[in-house]
Amino acid sequence: QYLELASLTGFGEKTRKAYESSGQVAGEAIANIRTVVSLAKEETFEARYFEVTREPHKYALHKALFASFGFALSQGVAYWSYSIGFYGGYRLVEAGILGWGQMFECMFSIVFTAMSLGHITAELPKFAKGKQSAINIYELLDKDTTIDADKEGIQLDTVSGSLALEKVDFHYPTRPDIQIFKNVDIKVKPSQTVALVGPSGCGKSTVIALLERWYDADGGKVTLENYDIRDMQLHNVRQHMALVGQEPVLFDMSIKENILYGLPNGEGTMEQAESAAKLANIHNFVMSLPNGYDTNVGDKGSQLSGGQKQRIAIARAMIRNPKILLLDEATSALDSESEKLVQEALDKARYGRTTIVIAHRLSTIQDADLILVVKNGQIVESGRHFELIDLRGIYADLCQKQNL
Numbered sequence: 001q002y003l004e005l006a007s008l009t010g011f012g013e014k015t016r017k018a019y020e021s022s023g024q025v026a027g028e029a030i031a032n033i034r035t036v037v038s039l040a041k042e043e044t045f046e047a048r049y050f051e052v053t054r055e056p057h058k059y060a061l062h063k064a065l066f067a068s069f070g071f072a073l074s075q076g077v078a079y080w081s082y083s084i085g086f087y088g089g090y091r092l093v094e095a096g097i098l099g100w101g102q103m104f105e106c107m108f109s110i111v112f113t114a115m116s117l118g119h120i121t122a123e124l125p126k127f128a129k130g131k132q133s134a135i136n137i138y139e140l141l142d143k144d145t146t147i148d149a150d151k152e153g154i155q156l157d158t159v160s161g162s163l164a165l166e167k168v169d170f171h172y173p174t175r176p177d178i179q180i181f182k183n184v185d186i187k188v189k190p191s192q193t194v195a196l197v198g199p200s201g202c203g204k205s206t207v208i209a210l211l212e213r214w215y216d217a218d219g220g221k222v223t224l225e226n227y228d229i230r231d232m233q234l235h236n237v238r239q240h241m242a243l244v245g246q247e248p249v250l251f252d253m254s255i256k257e258n259i260l261y262g263l264p265n266g267e268g269t270m271e272q273a274e275s276a277a278k279l280a281n282i283h284n285f286v287m288s289l290p291n292g293y294d295t296n297v298g299d300k301g302s303q304l305s306g307g308q309k310q311r312i313a314i315a316r317a318m319i320r321n322p323k324i325l326l327l328d329e330a331t332s333a334l335d336s337e338s339e340k341l342v343q344e345a346l347d348k349a350r351y352g353r354t355t356i357v358i359a360h361r362l363s364t365i366q367d368a369d370l371i372l373v374v375k376n377g378q379i380v381e382s383g384r385h386f387e388l389i390d391l392r393g394i395y396a397d398l399c400q401k402q403n404l
């Protein structure tokens with residue numbers, strides 16, 4: 001049993017790691033099945049899966065071999081001990097030292113005690129597995145994070161919507177040598193619409209990640225109503241913001257439930273859902289469905305078009321009436337017809353709110369109060385559309401490329 005236990009403990013960690021990578025390949029292929037199929041990459045993924053399962057398969061074979069050897073050894077030892085015991089007992093009876101009754105009494109006590117001990121040790125491999133799992137869980141629990149949702153902090157019931165990045169330095173924790181921002185200052189006044197423009201990968205979405213406090217700045221600070229957001233309660237910061245991204249994520253439930261999900265406790269009235277849907281230009285479409293607001297949207301909203309999903313996501317974002325709206329390429333995945341409907345919804349939603357908008361199509365941000373051009377971790381141009389056109393810099397160049 002000891003041999004079995006020792007061999008399984010080592011294998012547990014190795015097999016877990018190997019299964020993790022094979023599970024990752026399978027999960028990725030299944031979650032993105034349409035992309036895989038449309039690229040005709042089924043065989044590539046199948047081959048990758050076989051490649052990554054080769055290791056777990058090898059470990060499983062070794063594990064089975066060791067476990068069988070351990071089992072054979074323990075059983076063999078047990079039966080050899082019985083025969084030696086019985087032989088010894090028989091010799092003692094023959095020599096007149098013990099009676100038959102005493103010999104059997106003694107033998108059975110030893111056999112039953114050994115069997116009970118065997119049962120205990122049979123559970124030891126499970127104990128080893130449990131220990132390994134507990135180590136993994138505790139490693140995760142012990143990971144330190146400065147972004148703690150349970151930490152007490154300043155809570156604001158209402159905000160005017162003023163935001164700022166003050167002398168912010170930032171790099172992603174997984175890429176310590178790539179500096180995304182160096183001493184960046186961005187100031188957004190209440191109800192202002194600020195557009196972020198710049199080449200792909202310059203850090204536009206990272207501004208949103210810092211405002212939502214998915215990451216903390218390395219230097220400088222991010223503020224909401226002049227409070228450093230690190231001193232505020234995390235949920236309270238996020239509660240004042242609504243994010244609409246490029247790929248809306250809906251849940252496998254009814255349209256009404258999806259919209260009400262935007263409220264802190266997920267509960268609200270039909271009227272609330274309807275007025276958010278009207279604001280998001282989706283009410284008429286929902287009413288045209290046989291089951292109206294009770295229509296199930298399917299897994300990840302698969303039964304709706306991209307534009308419909310996006311407008312439901314906007315309704316969900318708007319239902320709690322946030323003061324700050326973060327739009328990260330919210331219309332870029334849509335065709336021009338859907339884009340028009342979504343853009344109209346966003347223009348209505350922007351009214352009276354501070355809005356940070358990231359858009360590649362510059363026609364959608366021409367009327368922004370402030371346009372910031374981000375390049376090489378810095379804000380290199382800032383102003384309104386016509387001011388930047390007059391500057392004849394990067395923004396003017398980008399506009400020219402888009403025939404604006």
Ligand SMILES: Nc1ncnc2c1ncn2[C@@H]1O[C@H](COP(=O)(O)OP(=O)(O)OP(=O)(O)O)[C@@H](O)[C@H]1O
Nearest residue numbers: 172174175180198199200201202203204205206207
């Ligand atoms: N989670 C992450 N971990 C490590 N690096 C990241 C992460 N997210 C983004 N990056 C890197 O940070 C840089 C800025 O990314 P970001 O998404 O902010 O750019 P962007 O300007 O929004 O790009 P795009 O216009 O293509 O969406 C990129 O070089 C990107 O590869």
